[in-house]
Amino acid sequence: MARATRFMTDKVAVKGGYVWSYLSDFSRRWGEMEAYPTMIWTQAPGTPEVGQIFLDAYRATGDAQYYAAAEQVASALIAGQHPAGGWNYIIDFAGEASLKRWYETIGANGWRLEEFQHYYGNATFDDHATIECGRFLLRLHLEKGDPKSRAAVDRCVDFVLNSQYPNGGWPQRWPRMGEFSKQGRPDYTGFITLNDEVAQENIDFLLLVLQQLKDERVREPLMRAMSLMVDLQQPKPTPGWAMQYTMDLKPATGRTYEPASITPHGTAAAVGQMLDYYQLTGEDKYLARVGEAIDWIASVEIPAEKRGADGRNFYRDYEPGTGQLLTGHRSGSNSQNGRFWSAYAKDDATPAKSINVAALRARYQRVAAMSPEQATKDSALLGRGPSLLPPYVVSHVGGSDLNVTVYDDKKTAAVAELVASLNAEGYWPVELRTTSHPYAGPGPAQPPAGFVDPGQVGDSWDTSPFTLPRGPMGISTGAYINNMARLIAYLRTQKA
Structure with missing residues (x-):
């Protein structure tokens, strides 16, 4: 663990931050898209998640190396925090001109990644970018009372509160700093956003702040946001939820491949939230139409004979109202x-x-049978129940507390194999099958002669990531996080 961490902090980190993967000679590197050598990424498995595993390692070992590494992560994130208090997907330590150049070249030519085709100059809730940064910095502050992290957390809380609409919703990006129209559609980043758990993550973060920092100013905003989720459920015959909404609470379009629609997976997630909010508040309004939503989900489940080989049982988009x-x-x-x-x-x-x-229906029936008093017995909103911040954030298996996980001989042998697979340089080599075409200038105005769309990526001018049957060996931030989590889990069981 110590050798692998030294490699990450000494050889991989850029001013304390990370992207997702690197060729072994560092000649190319990627976050969700190819990155400059001066960049770090806030999307998982990026910089804040590395910080969390450092804190897990510190908690498990007491070794100051890991706390110092977490402080380096915090310094990187604080340096890249937007003046409004949130974070963009990317921090470029070469400065704004370099970041703009990236957006105008690599970003603009990622065909299916429209969120990178325009430089807004603001911060985003998309892909948990802002909230994961805030959550890590809050945990670091709570570990030893670090004042720099606390100041950054306070700015992040301000960002969440200031960006919230009066009706309780949040945009995807904030503050408004120009719009980007694609194929004549309105800019979707100002719509009320549920996509990628924006509202859910913001509510969970404010609840964490309320519990851990006793910051009462977040109580009313998070309750307003929970109430809005009730209002966003659409009427029959499609009594579900959309991914984004106009200000009059109508389903809205997102990127050009995201129609205004009711989605089964988004509705299932919203149902889970309704049940959570009943257990936070004891208010019946959160249960009132959950049964309708579950019945609708069940009505559009794909028959077994029409499912793909991977067993996926739902399509994505259904037209509201019809x-x-x-x-x-x-x-x-x-x-x-x-x-x-x-x-x-x-x-x-x-x-x-x-x-x-x-499983969704069974949970609904179980929660609906609870009285408000029974439902709220562990409500963090009401000052009850355990801490929302577990002692180990990343190092878990199947969601279970590892202190009661038994490592048998087979698992112990797997840990020994994992230790042995760390190479001489100090990293776990991983086949990097995800790659992208290097930026080659703007693509042609017409598809190249004989072009056949492979589905995942376009022609050689498309900078979107795609998967190869085989790839070169390289360095993976996600592999480091996962392998450290397994080793930390093993240490914890040995101590137990």
């Missing part, structure tokens, strides 16, 4: 000549999501 299935299409070959659109599905829809409807 319930007709929508499916996405694209034509062209790159971000210059390509376009996405949605149409009513015939036989061309692909199963996209998996939902355990029986």
Whole structure:
């Protein structure tokens, strides 16, 4: 663990921060897209998640090396914090001109990654970027009372509160700093956003702040946000939730391949939130229409004979009000000549999501049978129950507390094999099958002659990531996090 961590801090880190993967000679590196050598990433498995595993290692060993490494992560994140208090996906230590150049080149040519095709100059809740940074810095502050981290957390809380709309919702990006129109659609980043758990993560973060910092100013905003979730459920015959909404609470479009739609997976997630909020508040309004939502989900489950080989049992998008299935299409070959659109599905829809409807209904029935007093016995909102911040954030197996996880001989042998697989340089080599075309300038206005769309990426001018059958060996931030988590888990069981 110490050798692997020294390699990460001494050889991999850029001013204390990380991207997702690196070729072994560091000639190329990637976050969600290819990154400059001066960049770090806030999206998982990026910089804040590395900071969390450092704190897990410190908690397990008491070794100051890990706390110092976590402090370096905090310094990187604080240096890249937007003046408004949030974070962008990317921090570029070469400065704003370099970041703008990246957006104008690599970002602009990622055909299916439209969120990177325009430089807004603001911060985002998308992909948990802001909240993961805030959550790590809060944990670091609580570990030893670090004042720099506390100041950054306070700015992050200000960002969450200041960006919230009066009705309780949040935009995807804030503050508003210019708009970006694609194929004539309005800029979606100001819509009320549920996609990628924006509202859920913000509510959970404010609840954590309320419990851990006793900051009462967050109570009313988080209750307002929970109440909005009730209002966002649509009427029959599609009584579910969308990914984003206009200010009059109507489903809205997102990126050009994201139609205004009701989604089964988003509805299942919202149902889980409704049950959580009943257990926080004891208020019946959170249960009132959950049964409708679950019945609708069950009504659109794909029959077993039509599912894919991976068992996915739901399509993605249904038209609000009619319930007709929508499916996405694209034509062209790159971000210059390509376009996405949605149409009513015939036989061309692909199963996209998996939902355990029986488990969802069983939880609803269990929670609905509780009295308000029973439901709220562990409500953090009411000052009850255990801490929302576990002692180990990353180092868990199957969600269970590792202090009661038994390591048998087979598992112990696997740990020994993991230790032995750390190479002489100090990292675990991983086959990097995800890659991208290097930036080669703007793509042609017409698809190249003979171009056949492979589905995941376009032509050689498309800088979107794609997966190869085989790839070179390299360095993976995610592998470091996962392997450290396994070793920390083993240490914990040995101490127990």
